[in-house]
Amino acid sequence: DALEAPAAAIVGNALVLVVPEASAAACVRSVAKALPAIVNQLPAVKEEVVEHAGGCHCKAVRFRVRAPRHLVAWDCNCSICHMKKNTHFIVPASDFFLDAGEENLSEYRFGTGVARHRFCKICGVQAFYHPRSNPDGVAITVHCLDPGTVSSVEVRKFDGTDWGASYAATGIAACSKKA
Template identity: 55%
Template sequence: MVMHMGGCHCGAVRFQVLTSPDLLVFHCSCSICTKKQNHHFIVPSSQFTLLQGLENLTTYTFNTHTAKHTFCRTCGVQSFYTPRSNPDGYVAPHCLDKGTVRSITVENFCGVKWEESMQNHKTIRNM
């Protein structure tokens, strides 16, 4: 396990996550992930700590309103968010500081057919 540090572009939001140096990242094809070119890795909330910037965060939700798309109100960067697939997990690969990630493996997830994909995607389902 490695302590990864990260944050938004302007530095107002900073966080840390305790997880492997080898990340399993999901490429999702749902409507919002496609538009944002979002990639995710899932970290249980017990391994995530927001260090600063709570007052600078704003949240966007849609459809089932389960996913909480959190982003910095100053620079607009989504450093982490709570996904629908794992409402108790945080997701944050693109905003980690350099130096602690050893490798990244990417798996595709068909977010266009979300319910069917959740049933069939053993990796996410077992998290």
């Protein structure tokens, strides 16, 4: 049966769902269908910010980034992220520090030209880039961080094949903004 999606709101520390009156089974189906979109819009848990370090495979490019120990990363399936299998988290540009290797970086742009895909011209690894979704931020490849500072990674899906709808639905734009 066709039901309208439940409305969701965060009240204090609780997630409140307002579900249209219906049978119990239909109610459960309605909530289950809406839950992924609701979870993607939940604000990240405020956590102590630490300094992570990382870089490319050959270590010619090195950086530091201020971010929580628990990272919220994005698994995107756009044409380039799909080919690279890139899972990344996004921070404001002011929380990213390139320590070494600017001269070893090459840049690739395509499509709209907004995203700046930067990679090491020695080993080819893209440790970070400036994403189309957050041109004022920096997307860090999770697997390019040095071990020891990350406690966990929550991976959220971003449908890069339907970029506009996913951008509007996921809340990704807020990732490069200061809290």
